[in-house]
Amino acid sequence: MNYESDVWVKWESGKVNGNDVSEFHEWQKEDKVELIKQIPLIRVTTEFMDYVEYGLNRLPEDLLVSTENEAEVNNGKKIKNAFIISNGERILAVHTNNTKIPIYKSRLIPRQELQFLHTINEMAVTEYAFTPKKNVYGYLNLEPRALYGLFRKERNLKQVLYMALNDLKITDNKDVNKLRYLYGEWNYEGLNGVKDYTYEEIIDRLGEEMLMGWTDKHKRVTEFLVQDDVLLGEIFAAYDKPQVK
Incomplete structure (x- = not known):
């Protein structure tokens, strides 16, 4: 498994819609930004990227097992499941908060995003079995x-x-x-x-x-x-x- 070090994230909770996760230029002075000392980097299919980025769907068990306690924060404390996924074009950091769904999501700072995308394009795609979910959009969940x-x-x-x-x-x-x-x-x-x-x-x-x-x-x-x-x-x-x- 590939790992990245010293990654800056701004976790946002409950973001069903990936477009609603703030880009770096939208981060503000009062936002809580966290430094992740180590976090797995995984290349996935575009379909799985959509599944994670545009939903709060249950994550595959093999993904949860392979990333368990593989991420850690600055004080050496382990994160049960946190990782960065990318399809080679888009990239997203994910934190399950001890659940089986992507409770927290974060964009990356531009320098690291470019660096990681370069690495991702040298990596093989990891395939995960999942059942695509059709999101139901409405006034309380905009498309x-x-x-x-x-x-x-x-x-x-x-x-x-x-x-x-x-x-x-x-x-x-x-x-x-x-x-x-x-x-x-x-x-x-x-x-x-x-x-x-x-x-x-x-x-x-x-x-x-x-x-x-x-x-x-x-x-x-x-x-x-x-x-x-x-x-x-x-x-x-x-x-x-x-x-x-």
Whole structure:
């Protein structure tokens, strides 16, 4: 097995969508960054890379056995299962936190990413048996293309927007006039096209039209949606703070 030494990581927990794992340029001053003294490096197929990067799926037993206690942090403490995987193009550090799924994920610093990719391309692919999972996407689990190309702050705010839309979908107070007003804030030119839509149809239309990108209009709609929701308002305010690098 190949190993890499003195690897810097910023573990992020529960990231189903690989696009939501912060790239190095998005790491911030207050983020906790850890130095891993030794960690296995494994070349995998693109299909297995997708399985790990875009899900919280159960890892193959032979991968867990081969990497058990093979990683260690600066004080010599062993990590039960941590490793870096790559298909030769993408690369990701993984930490199971004593489970059988990739609870923690991290990108790498650019210098080490380039170095490890060079090493990976000299390595043989390790094949693992696994059952591909079809991810079910929705307002609380956005599909990868909805977050592609967005910065960390934009991704976080986009998720707040869709959490607020989801609350509108399940609320008992279905005010279609308020929803039409909201749609007009988003797409005034298209307002006449939804005048005969039901409450649910307008939400679905909003969800489809706002799926890609992040603009000032996305932000204005989000601000409107969270103004009467204390919890989402606090989350929005926390994510909307100026970022310090």
